[in-house]
Amino acid sequence: MVIHWKMESQRKQYGKTLVEIGKERKDLVVLDADLSSSTRTADFAEVYPERFFNVGIAEQNMMDTAAGLAASGKLVFASTFAVFGTGRCYDQIRQSIAYPKLNVKIVASHAGITVGGDGASHQIIEDIALMRVLPNMTVIVPVDAPETGKVVKAIAKLHGPVYVRIGRSDVPTITDEGTSFEINQAPVLREGKDVTLIGTGIMVSRCLEAAEELAKHGVDARVVNLHTIKPMDEKTIVRAARETGGVVTAEEHSVMMGMGSAVAMVLVENFHVPMKRVGIPDVFGESGACDELMDKYGLNVDSVVEAAHDVLRRKK
């Protein structure tokens, strides 16, 4: 069954929410590295030009400038594309933001393979890995546009470094304004007892569709939206493993050290069940249309369904 999702932009929601927060939080300062019209920090810049600083194409400079602003009491949001906002300035994030635990929020757009035509140079599939190994860093992947707004509001109130990963393309809207959101609380979107599908970001919608598909074959799948990769809601994950006896993870990220690996680590130490990770194999992406790429690299509903069957076969 194909679910017809309403498609919305996380980036637009980000820009809109920044403007909202900026109204009450006079300490909010936003930085961008010449991509503000894409990341939508330009929306903030338009309303609060005095609190917006474009640093030019200089991400390393941006992160250290952000650190200095935060050290002087500012709430800082720094945005650019995820490929430049993580790998290119990893040292600056590590040394000047994570180590001194400064109040800098890195909200990076254009993450993953859904960047599409720009190709592998712009499709970062290892940013979750890079950010989650940093002590003090919180890592969040909002599932859709409404949740992006809630994430941005929540992290504005959380002191310390945060990495938020959003996409370029519009994503299926699976939550609404009323859906509750708390950092570190992974919502169970669908109850089930046979297998658990844990998704993050755009893959959560694929998990929900896969669950529908599995239901046709008499498989009762649970679906979890793991928006906060770190710190992880281990309780929900372990309970799901215990109650369903099998886990599939799905992420638009390399299977090396992404969300699936993080879940695997939790399960291996707490409750060992058959598991399968759906994600981008250990390869770089390429140019193409989003859907074509998602299919080619195994990030579609069929891959999740197949992984679930594999897990079910391995269950006793």
Added chain:
Amino acid sequence: MEIYDGEFISELEGIAKKVRRDTIQMIYEAGSGHPGGSLSGTDILVALYFHIMKHDPKRPDWPDRDRFVLSKGHAAPALYSVLAEAGYFSTDELRSLRKLGSRLQGHPCMTKTPGVEMSTGSLGHGLAAGNGMALAAKLDRRLYRIYVLCGDGEMDVGETWEAAMLSSHYKLDNVTAYLDRNKLQLDGPTEKIMSLEPLADKWKAFGWHVMEINGHNMKEIIQATNEARGIKGKPTMIICHTIKGKGVSFMEGSVHFHGKAPNKQEYEQAMKELGG
């Protein structure tokens, strides 16, 4: 004027000598550290903390304090010594440098050490961090100033120049940077490793007000800083010509003591030369 008073200058020089002794002792007791670049930057640090900067060791979080960023974080022993002498913590604590559980990490850590404004150590970050503080000051309409001490090896780092552009683009006249131009980096002379000259022209081209002084002359450091305070609409770079290992004969101009602790004999001779 107080600053031209010979007695006042010799008082600062006396503190600098004490700081150099502390530095050698700390590194000797730690068994590792960077004496060369600590000694070359000492006079600048002393002038800052004992005359130039508006700060209060009893209130390290005072919002209106001037900020200092040690971009060349490996000169931490000199900074710690100056902070202790100024009263941020006891000089007895200096002996804990680099030891397990110490507040005095091998490189500055702002969450551990009172008075340290920014965690540094990886080179080329300090100026950008200082810019962030300067932007915050401007936003809050506060008058505090930001002082950054850079090493000349850091001039190799691309981010230094990204930050240099930002300071002048945003007209950060509350930023004063000092370049500890000791002309040596870990692997050898700066001009041999990676040509930096003409450095003054480069900074001028990046939109900075530039001065060149003797970085071991208190009067020159203070006068240049006073001049910087009067410059409106642009940041100031004070290129301080210094000697690596300044004050200890066998360390002066030596790459050997960039990142190496003195042995017992060297330690004793160094302390004698520094009047300890």
